[in-house]
Amino acid sequence: xxxxxxxxxxxxxxxxxxxxxxSITWADRGTRVPGLIRLSSRLHRVPDPRLNIEVAGxxxxxxxxxxxxxxxSGRAIGALASLGFGHxxxxxxxxxxxxxxxxxxxxxxxxxxxxxVHYGLPNDGAAEVANHLARQPIxxxxxxxxxxxxxxxxxxxxxxxxVLDDYxxxxxxxxxxxxxxxxxxxxxxxxxxxxxxxxxxHLRELLDRLASIPIDVPCFLKLSPDWNDAxxxxxxxxxxxxxxxQGFMFNLSPSRRTGLSTPREVWKEWPGAxxxxxxxDWMDRRIxxxxxxxxxxxxxxxxxxxxxxxxxxxxxxxSGASLVQLLTALIYQGPGVVRRINRGLLTILKRDGISHxxxxxxxxxxxM
Numbered sequence: 001x002x003x004x005x006x007x008x009x010x011x012x013x014x015x016x017x018x019x020x021x022x023s024i025t026w027a028d029r030g031t032r033v034p035g036l037i038r039l040s041s042r043l044h045r046v047p048d049p050r051l052n053i054e055v056a057g058x059x060x061x062x063x064x065x066x067x068x069x070x071x072x073s074g075r076a077i078g079a080l081a082s083l084g085f086g087h088x089x090x091x092x093x094x095x096x097x098x099x100x101x102x103x104x105x106x107x108x109x110x111x112x113x114x115x116x117v118h119y120g121l122p123n124d125g126a127a128e129v130a131n132h133l134a135r136q137p138i139x140x141x142x143x144x145x146x147x148x149x150x151x152x153x154x155x156x157x158x159x160x161x162x163v164l165d166d167y168x169x170x171x172x173x174x175x176x177x178x179x180x181x182x183x184x185x186x187x188x189x190x191x192x193x194x195x196x197x198x199x200x201x202h203l204r205e206l207l208d209r210l211a212s213i214p215i216d217v218p219c220f221l222k223l224s225p226d227w228n229d230a231x232x233x234x235x236x237x238x239x240x241x242x243x244x245x246q247g248f249m250f251n252l253s254p255s256r257r258t259g260l261s262t263p264r265e266v267w268k269e270w271p272g273a274x275x276x277x278x279x280x281d282w283m284d285r286r287i288x289x290x291x292x293x294x295x296x297x298x299x300x301x302x303x304x305x306x307x308x309x310x311x312x313x314x315x316x317x318x319s320g321a322s323l324v325q326l327l328t329a330l331i332y333q334g335p336g337v338v339r340r341i342n343r344g345l346l347t348i349l350k351r352d353g354i355s356h357x358x359x360x361x362x363x364x365x366x367x368m
Contacts (some may be wrong), residue, residue, distance in 0.1 A: 003334025008152035012059045016106040016115070020070075020331075027076035033134065035081045036065040041139075044084035044335065046342035049357050050349055051086075055300045056246035057320050058141050058179050062086035062342050063357060067304050067325035068145035068182065069117070073124040074132045080139040084338035088327065090129070091145030092184050097125035097171035098150045102179045107156065107270055111261040113308065113332045114279075117252070118272025121150040133177040145222070146170045148196075160205075163196055178217050182302075186224035186251045198224075198231070200238045207242040218246035220302060227249040232293055247300035247322075249288050254278070274355050276328035280306025282317045291320025296362070308343025309331065317357065318364040348362035 011019045026348040030036050034195040051062040064102055066080055074224040081088050101120030108115055123129065133142075148158065148166045158166070161231040171181060183206070197203050205222075210219070223235065250274035259278050260267070275363060282304030303321030307313050308329040314325050329337050345357065 027079035089143035092147035094149035114276030
């Protein structure tokens with residue numbers, strides 16, 4: 001309540017990107033205050049075996065993770081993990097540093113509790129991110145989201161070899177720090193990042209090159225939510241021989257701006273993709289469709305899109321996800337949101353007579 005009544009109104013007086021950068025700066029400083037992270041963890045964790053889940057051989061204390069995009073270069077993992085997350089995903093990280101797209105590139109839609117994102121993948125580059133990670137104790141599973149370097153609007157597009165080598169360089173540099181990699185195959189915020197992996201040959205070549213390193217952590221693929229069933233099936237066929245691929249996630253869609261309470265004239269000139277509650281129902285359907293089509297014994301789904309309550313997270317789990325990520329809810333509800341959702345999940349499990357979270361994964365797929 002303090003956050004929503006006092007802190008958020010104050011933060012929302014400032015530019016969204018400045019406010020976000022300040023949150024990372026202060027979280028980073030907080031990791032250096034003796035005892036502060038331990039205290040935060042005691043206040044926010046909900047340790048209960050009913051929430052434990054294992055995915056790709058990794059044990060997660062609870063299914064909630066912080067999505068990539070919040071801590072782009074891995075500067076404040078300890079502080080963010082102490083908010084009660086079961087995992088933290090950083091990035092997107094590219095081989096070379098990137099300034100991303102020109103500002104403004106982040107906007108709020110308070111009437112929808114949403115944001116519009118057009119960052120363009122700014123990050124410090126894989127080598128510097130590795131330095132950040134080496135200086136921090138990492139207490140929860142860490143996902144590292146990998147992407148090709150964005151050289152800026154108007155820059156000459158990289159060749160296929162350059163794109164693939166970018167991923168390989170980052171993976172080789174960062175894998176000793178990662179619990180898993182999220183290979184970002186579809187970024188809605190760059191000019192040339194959306195179609196490259198629509199060609200199955202490029203995905204196959206990337207996975208071949210990663211196997212030659214070799215990669216010894218599980219990989220998840222971040223897919224375009226706009227792919228049709230045929231594209232999903234081609235992707236599944238392509239990745240089948242590669243044992244490192246353990247699951248999937250959907251990215252934001254730059255083409256979907258339906259169901260918004262914010263008037264069109266406010267956002268019609270904004271580039272980028274909407275993140276937050278307006279994406280929830282559609283994303284649930286995409287998750288359920290992928291769950292139906294994939295090998296459920298082998299693959300797992302990480303879900304995001306409009307998670308702001310325990311019921312939202314529960315719905316995504318029942319739609320086929322094993323892990324659920326949030327980001328926008330942290331902006332609108334503050335640091336207590338993770339504890340509230342985890343406690344809410346326990347209440348729902350008790351209400352529905354379910355003994356363990358794992359038992360509800362995909363439970364609603366037959367009815368969607």
